[in-house]
Amino acid sequence: MLRIGVLGCGRIGRVHAASIMRLPDAALVAVSDAFAQNALDLATQTGAQVRSSDAIIESDDIDAIIICTPTDTHYDLIHAAAKARKAIFCEKPVDMSADRIRDCIKVVEAYAVAFMTAFNRRFDPNFASVHARIQAREIGNVELVTILSRDPAPPPISYIKTSGGIFRDMMIHDFDMARFLMGEDPVQVFATGSALVDPEIGAAGDVDTAAVILTTASGKICQISNSRRASYGYDQRIEVHGAAGLLRAQNVLEDTVEVGNAAGFRRAPTMNFFLERYERAYLAEMAHFVAAVTAGTPLSSTITDGLQAQLMADAATLSLAEGRPITI
Amino acid sequence: MLRIGVLGCGRIGRVHAASIMRLPDAALVAVSDAFAQNALDLATQTGAQVRSSDAIIESDDIDAIIICTPTDTHYDLIHAAAKARKAIFCEKPVDMSADRIRDCIKVVEAYAVAFMTAFNRRFDPNFASVHARIQAREIGNVELVTILSRDPAPPPISYIKTSGGIFRDMMIHDFDMARFLMGEDPVQVFATGSALVDPEIGAAGDVDTAAVILTTASGKICQISNSRRASYGYDQRIEVHGAAGLLRAQNVLEDTVEVGNAAGFRRAPTMNFFLERYERAYLAEMAHFVAAVTAGTPLSSTITDGLQAQLMADAATLSLAEGRPITI
Amino acid sequence: MLRIGVLGCGRIGRVHAASIMRLPDAALVAVSDAFAQNALDLATQTGAQVRSSDAIIESDDIDAIIICTPTDTHYDLIHAAAKARKAIFCEKPVDMSADRIRDCIKVVEAYAVAFMTAFNRRFDPNFASVHARIQAREIGNVELVTILSRDPAPPPISYIKTSGGIFRDMMIHDFDMARFLMGEDPVQVFATGSALVDPEIGAAGDVDTAAVILTTASGKICQISNSRRASYGYDQRIEVHGAAGLLRAQNVLEDTVEVGNAAGFRRAPTMNFFLERYERAYLAEMAHFVAAVTAGTPLSSTITDGLQAQLMADAATLSLAEGRPITI
């Protein structure tokens, strides 16, 4: 039984708490939040205790820490948790600064604690199946990867302004997916982008429509495109062209119902809300963390994975700013 | 080069003439029609001569006769053509009376002429592929066949009144398809039907919505349903459940375009007009006739097939009238 | 908070217990089973108490009874629970005898207790959406319903022998679905069937492949077909042809992944296990029961619905035996 403390009881903290409740080998012992009521509400629902984050990290009855607090607090919490020799599950991004992530890597390695960066999409059953079938050589060598990712609607401008930009905030998921599927790090990033959805996003110095080409040392190519708005819902597709075939994960639709009339045949829109779309991924992600930490086996998504994705996002941000490809 | 005469220059006669024009091994020599202008128009377009039907049948420069005249003329034309030792391609139904079809079979056999009943759907590339894959044992023994067939809109009431009823006029195609796919004749037919689309159809003694269950001696089951009206276009689907798998032919849509928006993802309606929907089938059907007659090899759809489908339609008509299953 | 006792801790009892655990407004108070260990196991997992079925029914701290025991025990449990004025959720079939179901209706009505027959498929999100959209007049009047239902593999012969036959054991779900979608009871049933999957099923006096036509007083037609074996998984499709359009619920596939190679494009098989396929339906079904009983509002699937489906199954069984349509 892995005894767990959740730091941060916002939306994603509650998701992870619910996953822990459904896992037979995990126990949610304590929760913390900067706002006492948030922690109290989650504690009431789950039967967990409310403690401070520091107390949770120091607790003897806690084996693992789930970090769901704001990004700028991750650094200190990771350091404290590593020193307390807790297994760490950390929401992405680990930190906005690659150098600070490198510091975190040092402390994690120094104390030899298990660390998982929460790239939940790796655990989506569809994307996980694509990955597994690539590994099983079902399509031979990977040559071209296409990732199409669109959000239903942009976040508030206030959020955009502190988000680090579309590459660090949104495309970072796709950067991780690209590495995950290609099995190889990109050596060059070229990025372009426009503010087409909302001119205020442009005024804030960001873009809402972006496209990137990644290339690896062996010549693999990945194309990613993002939009902050899609009238047709949360659009999450990947396609991998290999030497011996193609693998693609289509969108998850709300249901399997189709209506036919003179206008044609209409299926449901995509599942629109990311928590619902990735519900199974969140559960599988936590199940993996609990199982791997319990067994002492490697985690699928490490702190180095967190660093690599951040470096790609940094490179894309620079590429857009300077209008040239960036070598990583 | 097979030299061909087309009797009847209505809609289907013109389709067959156009197919003949596209076949390198066939020549359209002459055409006839009860209305001189019809024949003249088609002759002008194709370079064929206008002759009377009798003259065409007797012509030495004609090897094969395509009968596209009204059903009640088929009997005499078949007899004349058989005696003139022409190969015969005859639109379905061969005749409305099973006994008269039996007479035709006798003369066709007596003069040993090639005879093909024009069940065009057997030559649709999709349905033909299903049939070929059943023959290749891709799904093992056939157990359950489901045929869904709906017209875009009912014909005029005047047509309904002389059509012989929905089973002889519309479902006859599906009866032939059932035999074609099951590879076995049904021994029992149970039919039901309602006039739901247009009460005038009911007043005319016919139904516009019908369902049938066929069973064969070995226990295969086929379900067919028809409607005279489908808002979503010309609906033509078959599905075969076998011991080792399922084969199905989906509808042919107008194009491959899909639009996504908040209402979902909408594809095109089905190809709506039977001549367009079955364009490739009509061409393949004529190509088969020309090739088989030229080579002296068996035809895929014989006069006996025409008789069997008519017997099934008769049985279904009786079943609906008497409310009981009919043994064939 | 609705306080619930579960009678019967077999596979379906455990499913319902898990659903109750996930519902915030329901509490699983006690469980019973003829085999003490079964009840103890489920109690340990859920924190419920183990009591006898009689004790649960008589308990003051229980508001509702979930009956998951063998069919032949339903009658007595329903009578006892009704007299104890408990809300009742009963697995289908309510009883194998229509007359005994009528007795149950009397006691349920006499004591005015809430009663829900567990037709879980009504709560599948896909089928529920089709129903809701029919109710919203999205396709106008319903004219033709097609239900295709196939199990992955037949149950053991020992089960077949006591199952009451394919119509009462398997097609009963489809009979309920037909009524649910047509909004009207059938007045006539014609059934046919064969033992094609396993000759032992035929030797046991049952069939494994069956097809039925239902007709209603207003002329609606429903075609149902069943097979006890489908190589392609658990096949559960419905299609409704209405005056103004078509609604269909396609199969639920295991994932959205597609592989393309020289053989074509291959998608995943259908979800193969009924508990997984209908997981969301089981949860929604229990949520409906809890909400409706708590609010005192009507239940979606009543004991009369259970009777009607049984009458249809009886009529189909008779139709197959006598080779004629049966009027209900």
Next chain:
Amino acid sequence: MLRIGVLGCGRIGRVHAASIMRLPDAALVAVSDAFAQNALDLATQTGAQVRSSDAIIESDDIDAIIICTPTDTHYDLIHAAAKARKAIFCEKPVDMSADRIRDCIKVVEAYAVAFMTAFNRRFDPNFASVHARIQAREIGNVELVTILSRDPAPPPISYIKTSGGIFRDMMIHDFDMARFLMGEDPVQVFATGSALVDPEIGAAGDVDTAAVILTTASGKICQISNSRRASYGYDQRIEVHGAAGLLRAQNVLEDTVEVGNAAGFRRAPTMNFFLERYERAYLAEMAHFVAAVTAGTPLSSTITDGLQAQLMADAATLSLAEGRPITI
């Protein structure tokens, strides 16, 4: 009746001749080819005369010239045909040199002759429908275009060596499609590529796997990817993300048949041969040329379109060579 001469009786010349034969308002008067037998064969099949290219261009009984000869002959033939005041239909590329295309534009404008560059994909019913629906504002402003284009197998190395490279030989179709769909010229091209399919292609100085990002002045973005080999057939897809929706044209499959078994549900591969895949496009393209020249209305795909696509291909070639985005 538009009287037409076809120059070049290779594969594409024969396709255009067959289209002309099917058009009621066009007559194929004469054909030419550097190899006399080629011209003779096509003449025999079609009833056209064999003449020299010069003679065709000078003929009084010819209104329009179809240029299907090798690319390096286009320049002189265009000049001669323009001076002879013939309407010109020219296979792409118009020329490998942008400057020489500019010369051709001058002569075409000087003699005010109709000129169509044969971008056949604009006339594919699926892509044409996407374009028409964009024009009809069905998805609002175009923001992101994704074009996936893969050939079944690479051409011979000998062909590769004289092809001008993948951007001029293969992606040029996609460049035209990008302009056609965005309704705006790109101002920047960034290209990348690898030789992953065949190292000999790399040794020949070309790539076989390529990806491009185009951006327009208004901020529209287009991603194109090409591969010279796709195990799953000839892959031709476009997708347009607009402010109010998405439009996509899926692949054209060989048939609509699906097989289901334990491995899942498999549909047919894509139509594999470009002449078959684009058969309807070739016919529609020629029908457009004939109709527009006859009526004196504008042609859909002009010589300037040919120049713009060539400039994009040149820019992509330079971008790949120099590893930087190129401004057009």
